[in-house]
Every structure is written in structure tokens, then in C-alpha cells.
Amino acid sequence: xxxxxxxxxxxxxxxxxxxxxxxxxxxxxxGYIEQAAIDELIETYEKKIGPRNGAQVVxxxxxxxxxxxxxxxxxxAAIASLGFGGxxxxxxxxxxxxxxxHNMVVCTLCSCYPxxxxxxxxxxxxxxxxxxxxVADPRGVLREFGVELPKDTEIRVWDSTAExxxxxxxxxxxxxxxxxxxxxxxxxxxxxMIGTGLPKSPRDVQ
Amino acid sequence: xxxxxxxxxxxxxxxxxQLRVRALETVLTEKGYVDPAALDLLIETYEKKVGPRNGARVVxxxxxxxxxxxxxxxxATPAIAELGYAGxxxxxxxxxxxxxxxHNMVVCTLCSCYPxxxxxxxxxxxxxxxxxxxxVADPRAVLKDFGVTLPPDTQIRVWDSTSExxxxxxxxxxxxxxxxxxxxxxxxxxxxxMIGTGLPKSPRDVK
Amino acid sequence: xxxxxxxxxxxxYGPVVREExxxxxxxxxxxxxxxxNMATGVAKLWNLDAFRFQRESIPPPEYTNLSYYGLWTRTxxxxxxxxxxxxxxxxxxxxxxxxxxKTPRPVTAAxxxxxxxxxxxxxxxxxxxxxxxxGDKVRAKNMHPKTHTRLPRYARGxxxxxxxxxxCHVFPDSHASNLGEDPHWLYTVRFDGRELWGADSDPSVRxxxxxxxxxxEPLR
Amino acid sequence: xxxPQDLGGMDGFGPVMPEPxxxxxxxxxxxxxxxxxxxxxxxGGWNIDQSRFARENRSPAEYWTMSYYQIWxxxxxxxxxxxxxxxxxxxxxxxxxxxxKPVSRVLSPADVLKVLHRGGPTERxxxxxxxxxxxxxxxxKIINPPTHTRLPRYVRGxxxVVxxxxxFHVFPDSNATGAGxxxxxxYTVTFSGRELWGSEGDATTQxxxxxxxxxxEPAAPL
Numbered sequence: 018x019x020x021x022x023x024x025x026x027x028x029x030x031x032x033x034x035x036x037x038x039x040x041x042x043x044x045x046x047x048g049y050i051e052q053a054a055i056d057e058l059i060e061t062y063e064k065k066i067g068p069r070n071g072a073q074v075v076x077x078x079x080x081x082x083x084x085x086x087x088x089x090x091x092x093x094a095a096i097a098s099l100g101f102g103g104x105x106x107x108x109x110x111x112x113x114x115x116x117x118x119h120n121m122v123v124c125t126l127c128s129c130y131p132x133x134x135x136x137x138x139x140x141x142x143x144x145x146x147x148x149x150x151x152v153a154d155p156r157g158v159l160r161e162f163g164v165e166l167p168k169d170t171e172i173r174v175w176d177s178t179a180e181x182x183x184x185x186x187x188x189x190x191x192x193x194x195x196x197x198x199x200x201x202x203x204x205x206x207x208x209x210m211i212g213t214g215l216p217k218s219p220r221d222v223q
Numbered sequence: 224x225x226x227x228x229x230x231x232x233x234x235x236x237x238x239x240x241q242l243r244v245r246a247l248e249t250v251l252t253e254k255g256y257v258d259p260a261a262l263d264l265l266i267e268t269y270e271k272k273v274g275p276r277n278g279a280r281v282v283x284x285x286x287x288x289x290x291x292x293x294x295x296x297x298x299a300t301p302a303i304a305e306l307g308y309a310g311x312x313x314x315x316x317x318x319x320x321x322x323x324x325x326h327n328m329v330v331c332t333l334c335s336c337y338p339x340x341x342x343x344x345x346x347x348x349x350x351x352x353x354x355x356x357x358x359v360a361d362p363r364a365v366l367k368d369f370g371v372t373l374p375p376d377t378q379i380r381v382w383d384s385t386s387e388x389x390x391x392x393x394x395x396x397x398x399x400x401x402x403x404x405x406x407x408x409x410x411x412x413x414x415x416x417m418i419g420t421g422l423p424k425s426p427r428d429v430k
Numbered sequence: 431x432x433x434x435x436x437x438x439x440x441x442x443y444g445p446v447v448r449e450e451x452x453x454x455x456x457x458x459x460x461x462x463x464x465x466x467n468m469a470t471g472v473a474k475l476w477n478l479d480a481f482r483f484q485r486e487s488i489p490p491p492e493y494t495n496l497s498y499y500g501l502w503t504r505t506x507x508x509x510x511x512x513x514x515x516x517x518x519x520x521x522x523x524x525x526x527x528x529x530x531x532k533t534p535r536p537v538t539a540a541x542x543x544x545x546x547x548x549x550x551x552x553x554x555x556x557x558x559x560x561x562x563x564x565g566d567k568v569r570a571k572n573m574h575p576k577t578h579t580r581l582p583r584y585a586r587g588x589x590x591x592x593x594x595x596x597x598c599h600v601f602p603d604s605h606a607s608n609l610g611e612d613p614h615w616l617y618t619v620r621f622d623g624r625e626l627w628g629a630d631s632d633p634s635v636r637x638x639x640x641x642x643x644x645x646x647e648p649l650r
Numbered sequence: 651x652x653x654p655q656d657l658g659g660m661d662g663f664g665p666v667m668p669e670p671x672x673x674x675x676x677x678x679x680x681x682x683x684x685x686x687x688x689x690x691x692x693x694g695g696w697n698i699d700q701s702r703f704a705r706e707n708r709s710p711a712e713y714w715t716m717s718y719y720q721i722w723x724x725x726x727x728x729x730x731x732x733x734x735x736x737x738x739x740x741x742x743x744x745x746x747x748x749x750x751k752p753v754s755r756v757l758s759p760a761d762v763l764k765v766l767h768r769g770g771p772t773e774r775x776x777x778x779x780x781x782x783x784x785x786x787x788x789x790x791k792i793i794n795p796p797t798h799t800r801l802p803r804y805v806r807g808x809x810x811v812v813x814x815x816x817x818f819h820v821f822p823d824s825n826a827t828g829a830g831x832x833x834x835x836x837y838t839v840t841f842s843g844r845e846l847w848g849s850e851g852d853a854t855t856q857x858x859x860x861x862x863x864x865x866x867e868p869a870a871p872l
Binding site: 033034035036037038039040041042043044046047048049050051053054055056057058059061062063066067102103104106107108125126127128133136137139140141143144145146147148149150152153154155156158161162168169170171172173174175176177178179180181 | 435436437438439440441443444445446447448449452454455456457458459461462463464465466468469470472473475482485486494497498499500503506507510515516520521523524525526529530533534536537538539541542543545546547548549550551552553580581582584596597599600602616618620626627631632634635636637638639640641642
């Protein structure tokens with residue numbers, strides 16, 4: 018199908034740059050926001066909070082049975098014990114993948130995502146293709162991520178319609194017996210905690 | 224809402240399309256797939272000859288001739304063909320009778336189906352997203368966009384043209400037109416009154 | 431509202447396109463757009479549900495053609511106009527030409543750090559006991575409000591099962607229209623894929639949504 | 651497909667804006683795009699359901715910003731290219747760069763009025779009997795095919811009443827994919843506004859759609 022209808026995203030970008038700067042100037046000039054607050058927010062979500070947080074949670078769940086139980090029973094409290102929580106994870110639910118059930122998270126209505134453990138969502142998570150298709154054809158979407166699951170595995174899609182945020186706990190890869198939490202965390206990819214991917218195999222790291 | 228909306232599709236896009244249409248026409252003509260004279264005739268037909276005047280004649284006839292009216296509501300396609308209107312996008316026509324209790328309105332939510340032989344080509348609003356999205360869900364509000372307010376207890380039936388059946392609304396004959404000729408009556412029948420988004424003109428409106 | 435934001439089950443958007451090593455922001459202004467939206471939230475100029483309602487009210491042709499943070503900036507402009515934070519002239523000039531009636535206490539870096547740490551919990555004391563329990567069969571109501579709702583179109587009218595009682599939460603349908611927090615019980619409801627997408631669809635699919643009590647009726 | 655064409659019940663598109671004294675066409679190119687589409691139907695060999703699918707099968711972002719005849723024209727181009735009748739480089743050059751493929755027929759000026767008058771009736775002969783009769787209660791099935799269908803999303807899963815048995819007609823869901831005409835019984839089915847839009851809906855509104863038998867399942871009488 019031809020797509021001749023070019024949307025000149027280049028010109029949108031420079032126009033948006035100007036418009037966004039205008040809003041910033043006005044809000045700072047009127048005294049609603051201090052410039053330092055803006056810088057702090059960008060710094061926090063660009064540098065400090067990201068999927069490494071979630072990987073730590075998953076690795077701990079893999080190696081500490083008690084923590085795992087707590088995480089599945091009360092995700093918010095369990096991640097708080099590791100120092101994660103707050104914005105976009107005030108109500109965190111951990112979803113356990115098993116050989117019988119594979120969980121996948123989407124927000125069809127906007128872009129809800131557990132920032133505190135995964136950082137800000139990637140573009141594809143916020144895009145129309147992912148939002149439109151995941152609830153109706155999760156296997157088709159998984160295929161685009163190179164993930165093929167057994168036919169009889171139940172695929173459970175969680176559409177984040179409220180302020181609950183979901184973190185998928187993937188299955189611990191085989192061949193990682195005796196690994197440290199830190200080493201296990203290296204196997205945990207962002208996509209495996211959304212449900213569009215699987216953890217790395219031990220062969221992939223070192 | 225839109226004073227800051229810079230993401231506009233400016234006129235350069237139109238001229239781009241214009242060039243592309245011309246290019247395609249040239250290629251198709253050079254290959255012998257189309258004859259430009261046939262294109263001219265198609266355009267002339269729908270721009271000049273086929274239009275809502277056809278439908279107005281059908282409606283006016285149904286207002287003066289009870290036998291014709293009965294035939295029209297029984298099977299509209301042959302009844303309309305009696306007046307010489309038939310063919311493309313009017314292969315299967317159904318006439319819908321407005322009464323004091325029931326008002327009919329036609330839409331095509333999925334594309335732009337419209338009874339060409341009696342109404343010509345549809346106006347832009349009929350094909351637009353606002354009409355297609357709202358006519359089935361909130362017909363009274365849409366009627367308000369057209370300045371039409373119906374009594375609150377009038378039933379509104381919306382016909383979504385999902386198949387090759389095409390619908391023609393037959394509005395109610397305005398009061399005060401007793402003894403009028405068919406031709407004079409036809410001058411009261413507006414296009415919108417045959418879609419159901421309007422009412423016929425009142426006798427006062429035409430001299 | 432049945433706006434462009436309600437995308438679940440739509441076709442035509444094409445495949446999911448991933449970007450290798452995607453940066454958090456693709457341009458400086460995206461980071462600023464993000465930060466301004468967070469900070470205006472902290473300043474309590476409006477609530478999150480009202481912001482979402484404004485964003486999904488953007489006409490579908492525009493909504494679907496804006497980039498993600500372009501949509502945020504556009505929504506922020508509209509909210510600033512609607513809530514009297516800026517005038518059209520100010521937005522066009524890119525500068526403040528008037529002062530707020532009441533001098534605001536500006537959002538500081540410390541406020542932001544506090545917000546990141548604490549977030550904004552949505553759970554509230556329950557005004558009444560929960561109507562449904564885990565295992566109850568329910569039907570999502572067939573409702574089409576013109577205002578904000580978090581019940582996706584694809585679930586409306588469909589039967590599911592309550593799998594979790596989440597708690598009593600701020601009700602977005604009221605909150606977005608500035609009718610107060612109006613807390614209601616919130617449930618996780620699970621639907622069989624075939625109930626949502628038809629008998630021919632993949633039998634191994636289940637879809638869970640969160641649904642507030644007013645979205646649900648007992649299955650008869 | 652649940653594409654951008656399936657607009658019934660969507661919000662956010664704003665008010666209907668009738669244009670006073672609207673011309674039939676708004677630009678010269680619209681006339682040509684219209685006439686080319688009609689004229690190419692014959693040599694192109696596609697059916698109306700395939701044209702409709704070619705129009706709706708595009709991104710909502712694109713569909714919702716294109717004008718009506720832009721959509722027609724884009725679909726015409728897509729169908730011509732799909733059948734190898736025209737290639738991109740030829741449109742770019744504005745000239746034929748390859749000899750034509752043989753086509754069944756070309757529309758001559760002498761045939762135009764005849765062809766228009768004949769149209770393309772979709773009713774077919776049958777000796778089967780319709781499953782439903784006027785007055786029967788039916789439910790529109792929940793289907794979500796990724797290909798062309800004429801059952802709008804807003805009626806799926808809802809209860810209606812058969813108003814009229816229209817006849818035995820070409821089934822667009824098959825015809826659009828080139829799977830043949832596969833004709834089926836066609837009915838007018840009427841739904842109450844409240845059934846479709848909820849208990850808050852206008853009690854005086856009814857909506858009728860034309861639905862082929864495979865779209866419907868029997869529902870218990872009241």
C-alpha cells in the first residue's frame with residue numbers, strides 16, 4: 018500500500034520545540050514552576066529511573082522465595098523495600114509468568130506504565146499499533162517481537178485502565194542455578210517485564 | 224480550539240494530488256485503458272444531469288398520485304424507473320415514508336453509499352467523519368446542526384446503508400399545497416429532505 | 431468518550447515498530463514537554479483525569495498525526511487556555527504578558543523529588559461495602575458517555591469474571607469533569623478472548639481490565 | 651476490518667458542516683479522479699467490495715486527514731499497482747513506460763450511459779430459504795475480521811429485530827477478498843437506540859442496518 022501522505026515530522030519537531038519552549042517560558046515567568054524543577058524531572062527520568070530497577074526486583078524474586086511471595090501478594094510494599102515506588106507505582110501488581118500462563122501489559126487508552134520500576138515507556142509501547150492490537154491479537158504482536166509461545170499457553174493481557182501498574186515477572190531461565198542476584202538481573206530485559214519479550218539466556222551474557 | 228493547530232495540510236498537498244491525478248490519467252490513456260471522452264461524459268453526467276431534481280420528481284409524484292405512492296413503497300426500484308431513473312448506485316432502492324410519528328434519516332457509517340440516480344453524488348458533509356460518526360448515535364443532535372428540531376416524541380429511525388440497498392426518504396407533503404401541480408410541488412423538495420437531514424420548503428418559501 | 435484514544439481492537443495501524451537503543455527522549459523539547467506536564471500536575475493546576483480527557487478530546491485526525499510528546503504539548507496548551515493559565519496571545523508570543531491573580535507558590539526541585547518518591551495514591555476510604563466479590567460473573571455495561579471514561583469500547587456489553595478487588599479508588603469519569611473524586615470500588619475483571627473478539631478468535635487469550643463498580647452489572 | 655472507515659458512534663470529529671450551494675466537485679482533479687475510478691472498473695476487473703476494502707485499508711492517521719477523493723484516488727492507485735496495470739515509476743514520469751497488459755474491455759464514450767443505467771445489481775438467484783422472517787429477534791454476531799466486512803462495530807453483540815427480508819445478495823466479506831460472490835440472504839435489522847448506546851440513549855431512536863445471514867444468530871423471542 019502506498020503511503021504518499023507525508024506528515025513532515027521534521028517540521029512538526031521544530032514547531033513543537035518552539036511551542037514547548039513557549040509554555041515553559043510562560044509557566045516559569047508566571048511563577049508556577051521553577052526552572053530547576055523542570056531540570057530535575059528530566060534528569061530523574063532520563064538518567065536515574067529505568068528498567069534496571071525492575072530487573073533488580075525480578076532477580077530478587079528469582080532468588081528469594083519469601084520475597085517472591087510478598088511481591089505477588091503486595092507488589093507495592095515489596096518493591097518499596099528495595100527503595101522503588103512513588104510516581105506511577107503507587108499500586109503495583111506483579112504478574113507471575115508460568116509455563117501455563119504468559120502475561121502481557123498494555124494501555125489501550127493512553128500510556129500507563131510502571132515508571133518506578135521500568136522508567137518511561139518506549140515509543141512502541143505508546144504507539145497505535147501496540148495499543149490497538151495487543152488486546153485482540155497478542156500472539157501476532159509477540160511474533161513481531163520474535164517471541165513464539167506454545168499454542169496451549171494461556172496469554173493473559175492486562176489493559177491498564179486504572180492507576181494500577183503491572184510488572185511481569187518472567188520465568189527464571191534454566192542453567193542459572195547458584196547465580197547471584199546481580200548476575201541474574203543482567204538477564205532481565207525491559208521487554209520481559211512488559212511481557213513482549215523473554216529474559217536473556219545464560220549464553221547471551223559473557 | 225484550533226488557533227494553535229499548526230499541523231495543517233496546506234494547499235501544496237492539493238496541487239500535489241492534482242499533478243498525480245493528471246499523471247495517472249495520462250498513463251492510463253497512453254496504455255489505452257481509458258478513453259478521455261468517456262471520462263468527460265462521466266463527469267458531465269454527474270455534474271450536470273443526475274441530481275436531486277430527479278428525486279424531487281419522484282417525491283412530488285408520490286404526493287399527488289396515490290397509486291404511484293403505493294407502488295413506490297411496495298418496490299421503489301421499478302417505480303423510480305418509471306420516471307427514467309435507474310442504474311449505478313441505485314440498483315436496489317427502498318423508499319422510506321416520513322409520517323408525523325416517524326422521521327427517517329439515511330447515513331452510511333462505513334463509506335458513502337447514496338442513491339445516485341435520484342440524488343446525484345453526495346455532498347461533502349454526508350461523506351464526512353462528523354456525520355458518519357454521529358448520525359447513528361445521536362441523530363437529534365445532528366438534526367440540530369441542520370437547524371431541524373422534531374417533536375420529542377417523534378420516532379427517529381436511522382438507516383445505515385451497509386449493503387447495496389439505497390434509501391430515499393419521502394418527506395411529508397407540506398400543508399397549504401392543495402391543488403398544486405407536480406412540478407410546483409417538486410420545487411419544495413430539497414435534497415436534504417430526501418436524506419432526512421432536512422424538511423421540504425414551505426409554500427411561503429417559493430413565491 | 432469514543433475518541434481516537436480508545437484504540438483497543440482497531441485495525442490498520444500496521445506492525446509494531448521498535449527502535450534499537452531507543453533514547454528516553456528523542457529531542458530536548460520532549461523532555462521539557464514531559465517535565466512541564468509533571469510539574470503542572472504537582473502545581474495542582476488541574477487533575478490527571480481532566481488532562482487525559484482533554485488529550486483524548488483532540489479530534490482524531492489531529493490526535494493520530496501528532497507524535498507522542500507533540501500530543502502532550504498540544505494538550506498542555508489547551509489546558510492552559512481552558513484553566514486560564516495563559517491567554518492565546520501569550521502562547522503566540524511565547525511570553526507571559528499578565529500576572530496570575532493569586533501569586534502561586536512555584537513548584538521547586540524539592541517538590542518534584544517528593545512527587546517522584548511518593549507519587550499520588552488513588553485509593554480512598556470506602557463509602558460502602560463492595561458489591562461484587564472475587565469469582566462473580568459480571569457484564570461490563572454498554573455505555574457511551576461523551577465525557578471521559580476508562581471503560582474501553584471493546585469490553586462494553588461483554589461478560590467477564592471478577593478476579594481481584596483492588597480497593598476503593600478515585601472515579602475518573604467524575605474526576606475528569608471536575609465533579610469531585612467520587613471514589614468507587616475498583617475490580618480487575620477478566621474476559622475470555624472469544625467473548626471479546628468472537629468465536630473464531632484465539633482460545634488461549636484472556637484480557638483483564640480494571641473496572642470501577644459503576645461500569646459493571648451482575649450477569650443475569 | 652475495524653478500520654478508520656468504521657465511524658459509527660465515534661466522538662471527537664466535531665459538528666456536521668453543511669456547505670451552502672455546494673458544487674458537485676471542488677476541484678478539477680476531483681472530477682478526473684472520480685471519472686477515472688468509474689472508467690477503470692471495467693478494464694481493472696475489480697468489484698465494488700474490493701474497491702471499498704482498498705479505500706478503508708489504510709492507517710487511521712492517513713484516512714482521517716485525507717479528503718474524500720484523495721481516498722478514492724489512493725485506492726485506485728493501489729488497485730492499479732496491485733494488478734500490475736501501472737507502476738510507480740510511470741506515475742512519477744507521467745507517461746507509460748511499458749506496454750499495456752491485455753484487459754477485457756475499455757469503457758467507450760458510447761457505452762457510458764448504458765453502463766451507468768445498467769449499474770451492478772447484487773441480487774442473485776437461489777432456491778434456498780431465508781433462515782429468518784420479519785419479526786424474528788436476532789443478535790448481531792461478535793466478529794472482528796481483519797478483512798472487509800459490512801457489519802459495523804457498533805451493532806456487534808446487540809439484539810435487533812428482522813424488519814424485512816431483502817433478498818439473496820452478493821456477500822461483501824467474500825467478494826472483497828476475491829473469494830467469489832458467495833451470495834447470502836440479506837435482511838434489514840432494526841435496533842433500538844438504547845440497545846446500541848445504553849440506557850442513557852434517546853428512547854425515540856432506532857437504527858436499521860442491512861445484515862447478511864452470516865452476521866446474525868437467532869435470539870430468544872421476548
